[in-house]
Amino acid sequence: MANKLISQMGLPPAIANIFAARNISTAKDALSMTELDLMALLDVDLGQVKSAVSRISEIVCPPYQTALSLTEDRIRSERSGGHLPTLLKGLDDALCGGIPFGSLTEVVGPAGIGKTQFCLKLALLAALPVSYGGLDGRIVYVDTESKFSSQRLMEIGRSSFPQIFQSDRVLKEMGGRIVVLRPSSLSEFTERSVAELSRTPVIVTNQVRGQTNSEALHYPFEGQRSGAVKSPESFESHLVAALGIQWAHAVTVRLVFEAHS
Template sequence: MATRKLKRAGVSDDMCEQLKRHRIESCKDLLSLGPLEVMHAAGLSFRRASELLQTVSRAVVPPVTTALELWRQHSCFSTSLPALDRVLRGGLPRGTLTEVTGPSGCGKTQMCLMLSVLATLPQSLGGQDSGVIYIDTESAFSAERLVEIAQSRFPDHFGCREKVLQMAGRVHLFRALTCRNVLNRLDRLEEDIISTGAGLVILDSVASVVRKEFDTTLPGNLMHRSNMLGHEASTLKYLAHQFNIPVVLTNQITTHVGGQGSEGDSWFVTAALGNTWSHSVNTRLIVQYVDDRRRQILIAKSPVAPFAVLNYTVEKQGICMDGEDGQEVLYEGTDPGLQPIRVQTGFNFNLTKPMEWTEQTEQ
């Protein structure tokens, strides 16, 4: 809450400009100062400076909410996949972080593109009639594929060029190819959500730039990486809650050594970024290979859903489930940060050098 911009806390535009000259832009910036410091920065009397601090303080205090109010407000963002929506009790929960993790080629970006189309649809068709903010850290976004999914999945609605252009114009793409780019974008994300009318935020992927820039074998890098990821998670959680919208993240895979995988080996593939990150997301969906064509979605972590698995394929119209009754609880679950993930077979890999195999699967 304290990261909220001062303008959204009831501070006038003139006062925001005055404080910005002293690098005071968020509620946190202001509340970290004493009345005398605020007097100097804002050019106010002691009494007015104290009143300003009290006004901003009240604006960021989380309101008391009853369970009944939460129950009435509960809503989800439908994925247009009835089987998945049924397991998740309605779809992707608003106001929280949902992560999709798995090996390359399983359809993580395809899922993000499909959700982007869905968010722009009118409410009569199950959409949100809203904009989308899509932060791309891997240069994987394809406007052509976005249009193809829209026209193939909803041919009646997107039968005319005008509707296609309207949909594409509501998906706002930001390319962030470094950690600094990502942090700068997140710092401005609150204003972006308001200006674009966004009802969905996508970060594809959260791991890409972090793993490129932080060599965790070097002293101090692991701590810096954890601090950055913690900042990203807290910012996104605040925005998801503040605007009551779903935030979707994609993640990569890594090799975990020293445990027991699903095949009884001493190493196995699992989600990247470690256990601390896995507990930062509210819902984790794991995508993995079944064979050359079929894939699976595992609900590995959810406050409402059971540990379940659903089969799917990636088609011209995006993600397609194998039938309506495909869900079944197939495993008892484990720590979401250590859930083994099946990758594509057929690679030439050396069991004595698992990290080399991991690099192949992540490319």
């Protein structure tokens, strides 16, 4: 909503033209400035600025929701939603059917643990006919690390579903349902909006990094849990998701991959 164009908000033509002339084209541009700054930039009186800002705020501000309406929306979403089965019984049971639609699922683990292979398998499952446990759908595979391998995808198909992948024609048909994108910037795609608006299961992989108790002391809660650290020798390291806590708040489901000897 912040990127909604001011020209589409029904402001009086005179003030709308001034906004356009000063290169203030979106709600974000206007609301990021103080009223006094807008007065100076637009060269209009305070009353006109207040009226314009009020109108812009009214349009872009989302409507209020009560706790009851949020609960009802969630129940309706869960009932009308669906899942992409992983065909891993334990995981599907834990996820109540598989990767949920309309939400963001994160796969976390160290390099080489199998995150890419898991995503390739899910892409294949989504393309399979419903009769074989798939969604009979089309897939957008966003590959930011250039790790997508069509050869590996076909190998997984032949190994997991030999009864389907018996001919080159079927291989080409399944492969043709998967569109691979390699964006060069974050602005080229928005996982969250795709998940929410299109009722699409979205899977994101995340690397891990090492963290010591000394790093945890920067955060009060972690510091209280770790206790006093008296010497460098007492530092203990553990693995945490690389993208940090702010990213974690955007994730609905986090799957952590670990290897145990």
